[in-house]
Each structure stands twice: as structure tokens, then as C-alpha cells.
Amino acid sequence: xxxxxxxxxxxxxxxxxxxxxxxxxxxxxxxxxxxxxxxxxxxxxxxxxxxxxxxxxxxxxxxxxxxxxxxxxxxxxxxxxxxxxxxxxxxxxxxxxxxxxxxxxxxxxxxxxxxxxxxxxxxxxxxxxxxxxxxxxxxxxxxxxxxxxxxxxxxxxxxxxxxxxxxxxxxxxxxxxxxxxxxxxxxxxxxxxxxxxxxxxxxxxxxxxxxxxxxxxxxxxxxxxxxxxxxxxxxxxxxxxxxxxxxxxxxxxxxxxxxxxxxxxxxxxxxxxxxxxxxxxxxxxxxxxxxxxxxxx
Numbered sequence: 001x002x003x004x005x006x007x008x009x010x011x012x013x014x015x016x017x018x019x020x021x022x023x024x025x026x027x028x029x030x031x032x033x034x035x036x037x038x039x040x041x042x043x044x045x046x047x048x049x050x051x052x053x054x055x056x057x058x059x060x061x062x063x064x065x066x067x068x069x070x071x072x073x074x075x076x077x078x079x080x081x082x083x084x085x086x087x088x089x090x091x092x093x094x095x096x097x098x099x100x101x102x103x104x105x106x107x108x109x110x111x112x113x114x115x116x117x118x119x120x121x122x123x124x125x126x127x128x129x130x131x132x133x134x135x136x137x138x139x140x141x142x143x144x145x146x147x148x149x150x151x152x153x154x155x156x157x158x159x160x161x162x163x164x165x166x167x168x169x170x171x172x173x174x175x176x177x178x179x180x181x182x183x184x185x186x187x188x189x190x191x192x193x194x195x196x197x198x199x200x201x202x203x204x205x206x207x208x209x210x211x212x213x214x215x216x217x218x219x220x221x222x223x224x225x226x227x228x229x230x231x232x233x234x235x236x237x238x239x240x241x242x243x244x245x246x247x248x249x250x251x252x253x254x255x256x257x258x259x260x261x262x263x264x265x266x267x268x269x270x271x272x273x274x275x276x277x278x279x280x281x282x283x284x285x286x287x288x289x290x291x292x293x294x295x296x297x
Contacts, residue, residue, distance in 0.1 A: 006108045009101055010059035015068070016098060017053035020091055021046050022067035023075045027087065030079065052120050058113070082254070089257045099124050145193050145208045149215030150251050151270060152189060157182055157220045158244045159277040161227065162237060166285020171236040175227025182220020186213040219247060237278075244274055 024046035028039050057065075079087035102121050109117045160181045164174035190213030197208035226239035252267035 006105050009105045010056040013056040014053055014065045017049045018067045019071050021049035022072050026076055027079055048123055145211040146215045147251055149212040150219050153216040153219035154244050154247050155274050155277055157223045158274050159281040162278040163281035163285035165233050166282045167289050171227045171231055171233055175224045178224040182217050186217035189216050
């Protein structure tokens with residue numbers, strides 16, 4: 001049973017290591033990566049991962065284990081879209097699982113291989129922190145402001161649209177209400193982000209304000225777009241909420257990768273808040289419509 005367990009771990013580890021080796025190698029050759037220090041770090045990581053792959057292959061001789069093209073291309077795509085730090089964090093998000101797995105079979109490693117195994121385990125523990133420290137960039141530094149703008153806009157604008165539908169019975173007026181409110185709120189959010197960044201933030205306060213305001217207003221436009229494409233309230237509201245859930249999924253995924261926190265909890269919480277606010281404001285808008293006999297639309 002011990003031999004079978006060691007072979008299973010070795011096989012899985014070979015797959016992980018060859019995947020990471022291929023990804024780091026391709027990232028080092030990527031045209032968008034212009035920083036020579038980053039390139040050298042990526043090359044060093046690829047060599048290290050290949051060494052780990054060769055170690056584990058000793059325990060599954062004769063097997064042909066190749067890199068997953070899907071994982072390689074996906075990670076390269078994420079690097080192009082979101083930057084080096086995000087791509088590396090995506091690669092290393094299962095690092096704690098790998099380390100636990102290595103430790104679980106440490107007692108099965110032959111004595112002759114223990115020094116190399118111990119060095120490999122130390123590599124897995126240390127290299128992630130070193131890499132993140134050297135590749136920390138402005139995109140990561142300002143990501144909290146982008147997430148702030150996106151998250152607030154999803155909750156607030158979805159609710160405003162629903163409330164406006166209850167009042168006006170007009171999809172276009174509901175859409176305009178969201179755009180106008182989005183423009184005003186994005187300015188207010190920018191001002192708040194600017195003031196917050198001035199309080200000891202190691203970065204540009206003006207850029208922080210810009211990231212927050214632009215992400216907020218862009219989200220407002222995305223959520224408003226269905227209201228100008230149909231006169232059917234159910235379709236407009238439903239499509240806008242689908243966009244909102246997709247944006248929430250993106251926010252939760254991005255944050256979970258960078259912070260190493262679970263995706264599901266943040267996604268469920270923010271989705272629940274958004275849908276709850278939408279229902280509550282739609283009911284409020286309907287009550288206002290009935291009480292004050294609003295007939296605009």
C-alpha cells in the first residue's frame with residue numbers, strides 16, 4: 001500500500017511539475033514580459049520545476065507524462081490579460097496542497113534520496129514568496145481599488161435599476177437612472193478612494209481614484225446596456241442580473257487567486273447581497289409607484 005501511495009503522489013507531482021515547467025518557460029519567452037529580471041526569475045523557476053519533475057519520474061519509470069496544453073495556454077492567456085503576478089499566483093494557488101502531499105510521503109522516500117527530497121520541499125515552500133516579492137507590480141498594488149469600484153457598482157446599480165423599474169415601468173428610464181447614478185457615484189467613489197489613499201498608501205492617490213471611478217462607471221454601463229436593448233422589463237432585468245453575477249464571479253475569482261482565499265464564500269455572499277438589494281429596491285419602487293401614482297414611462 002505504501003508503494004502504491006508513493007507512486008500515486010509521484011505521478012500527480014510529475015504532472016504538476018511538468019505543467020509548471022512548461023508554463024514558466026513559455027512565460028519567460030513571452031514578448032510582453034520586458035523586464036529582464038522577471039525573465040531570469042521565470043527561467044530559474046522553470047529549471048527548478050524540471051528538476052522536481054525528474055526527481056519524481058524515478059518513482060514512475062516508463063510512464064509518459066506530458067504538460068497539459070490547456071493549463072499552459074490558460075496561464076499564458078492570464079499573464080497577457082492580468083499580469084505576471086496574477087499568473088504566478090494562479091499557478092501557485094495549490095501550493096499548500098502540494099506541500100502537504102509531499103510531507104505525507106516523506107517517510108517513504110529512500111534514505112539515498114532524502115537530501116534531494118528535502119531540498120525540493122524547501123524549494124516549494126520558499127520560491128513562491130520570493131517570486132511574489134520580486135514581481136509585485138502596480139496592477140496588484142491598485143487591485144483593491146478596482147475591486148472596490150466593481151463590487152460597489154454591482155450591488156448599487158443593480159438595485160437602482162430594479163427600483164426604477166418599479167417606479168417608471170420603463171426599461172429605458174431605468175437604464176438612464178442607472179447611468180446617471182453610476183456617473184455621480186463614480187465621482188463620489190473616486191473622491192473617497194483619493195482620500196483613503198492619502199492616508200499612508202504606498203502609491204499614487206490620483207491613480208487609486210482613477211481605478212476606482214473608472215471601474216465603477218464601466219460596471220454601471222455594462223449593467224445598464226440591456227435596458228436600452230429591449231422594452232420587456234423581465235428580459236432587461238434578467239440580463240442585467242446575469243451580467244452582475246458574471247462580474248461578481250470575476251471579482252471573486254481574481255481576489256481568491258491573489259489572496260489565496262476560497263472563491264465560493266465571497267461569490268455566494270456578494271451574489272446574495274446583490275440579489276437581496278435588487279428585490280428590496282424593486283419592492284420599494286413598486287410601493288412608491290402605487291402610493292404616489294407615478295406615471296412616467
